[in-house]
Amino acid sequence: MSVAIIGAGAFGTALAVSLASKGPVTLWGRDIEWAGLGENPRLPGVALPSALRITDRLEEIEAETVLLALPAQVLGGFLAEHDKRFDGRNLVSCAKGIDLATLTGPATMIGTACPQATVAVLTGPSFAADIARGLPTALTLACADAGAAEALQRQLSTATLRLYRTTDVIGAELGGALKNIIAIAAGAAIGAGYGDSARASVITRGFAEMLRLATALGARPETLPGLSGLGDLVLTCTSEQSRNFRYGLALGSHQPFAAGTTVEGAATARAVTALAERLGIEMPISNLVAGLAQGRIGMEHALDFLLNRPLKEE
Numbered sequence: 001m002s003v004a005i006i007g008a009g010a011f012g013t014a015l016a017v018s019l020a021s022k023g024p025v026t027l028w029g030r031d032i033e034w035a036g037l038g039e040n041p042r043l044p045g046v047a048l049p050s051a052l053r054i055t056d057r058l059e060e061i062e063a064e065t066v067l068l069a070l071p072a073q074v075l076g077g078f079l080a081e082h083d084k085r086f087d088g089r090n091l092v093s094c095a096k097g098i099d100l101a102t103l104t105g106p107a108t109m110i111g112t113a114c115p116q117a118t119v120a121v122l123t124g125p126s127f128a129a130d131i132a133r134g135l136p137t138a139l140t141l142a143c144a145d146a147g148a149a150e151a152l153q154r155q156l157s158t159a160t161l162r163l164y165r166t167t168d169v170i171g172a173e174l175g176g177a178l179k180n181i182i183a184i185a186a187g188a189a190i191g192a193g194y195g196d197s198a199r200a201s202v203i204t205r206g207f208a209e210m211l212r213l214a215t216a217l218g219a220r221p222e223t224l225p226g227l228s229g230l231g232d233l234v235l236t237c238t239s240e241q242s243r244n245f246r247y248g249l250a251l252g253s254h255q256p257f258a259a260g261t262t263v264e265g266a267a268t269a270r271a272v273t274a275l276a277e278r279l280g281i282e283m284p285i286s287n288l289v290a291g292l293a294q295g296r297i298g299m300e301h302a303l304d305f306l307l308n309r310p311l312k313e314e
């Protein structure tokens, strides 16, 4: 089975570099003026291998397995335009977010746009730079069809990229989407100088929120403590490599943050606030992050927002 990747950002390029160690890979990007330079500025210091073909022509994407490595908020527009071209293939979502327009995750969006496709999700704790440099990384490959999950697991594992499989697509994709919100909160706590104990509380109570919403939306509870949930939550809340964590740091310390950086947790927090309201679920950390990201709540009120809630059982 041949492989192609849509989205030549940091993650799409990193996956392309890793998969090119096994055979030819095609990478499609909208803006690829860097292709001839042998390096993607979003992934500095990583040489692009010769087995990697880079194109901005979608008609060249003929692979059976296509990884969609676009940010969650742009995926819907891409699918609306190109659904027919990709229907019927193996479509693997790599986006970690919930679409604000539809309040659904990437797997549902892909399945709706391309009903004949086999839909899968690739998620879990992994920084693009680590994957591209060949550092050992473990991910989750989720597909409702157990046979297809096994085939994709084999196809997309490399010598340094170890994939575990599951049929719980909703659980795997929600873990990856929701951890970004909690990482912003953890960054804000550190940025504001609240300390490591506060960060541990944010991670733990944040995980409780993730579990609450994910299971209400149909996730299996045992999926959330795995790589795609807790694994990625821990990574993203503790590393300044994370853009979501760094965005939180900037919010907490009243510093500017580079516009145009992909920070999936900001829009996803707004989507989660709407979903939680619809389902009658308490998501105080997610609500706070949505308020901070929209400028509705100032950092000076953030602590009151969390600490003045009624005392309750853990």
Ligand SMILES: NC(=O)c1ccc[n+]([C@@H]2O[C@H](COP(=O)([O-])OP(=O)(O)OC[C@H]3O[C@@H](n4cnc5c(N)ncnc54)[C@H](O)[C@@H]3O)[C@@H](O)[C@H]2O)c1
Binding pocket: 007, 008, 009, 010, 011, 012, 029, 030, 031, 042, 069, 070, 071, 072, 074, 077, 078, 094, 095, 096, 097, 126, 127, 128, 129, 261, 262, 264
């Ligand atoms: N970077 C990581 O370490 C990492 C790791 C795991 C998962 N992810 C996920 O992968 C997804 C992509 O993240 P990234 O790090 O590659 O982001 P990025 O900011 O590096 O790249 C985003 C890419 O999307 C392209 N793009 C934006 N709008 C587009 C549109 N309308 N049509 C076509 N292309 C468009 C941009 O040109 C850019 O190449 C996110 O959901 C992210 O959470 C990233």
Ligand SMILES: O=P(O)(O)OC[C@H](O)CO
Binding pocket: 096, 124, 125, 126, 127, 128, 180, 183, 232, 235, 236, 241, 242, 243, 244, 245, 262, 263, 264
């Ligand atoms: O840089 P972030 O915050 O988008 O995180 C990247 C990955 O999701 C970490 O697993």
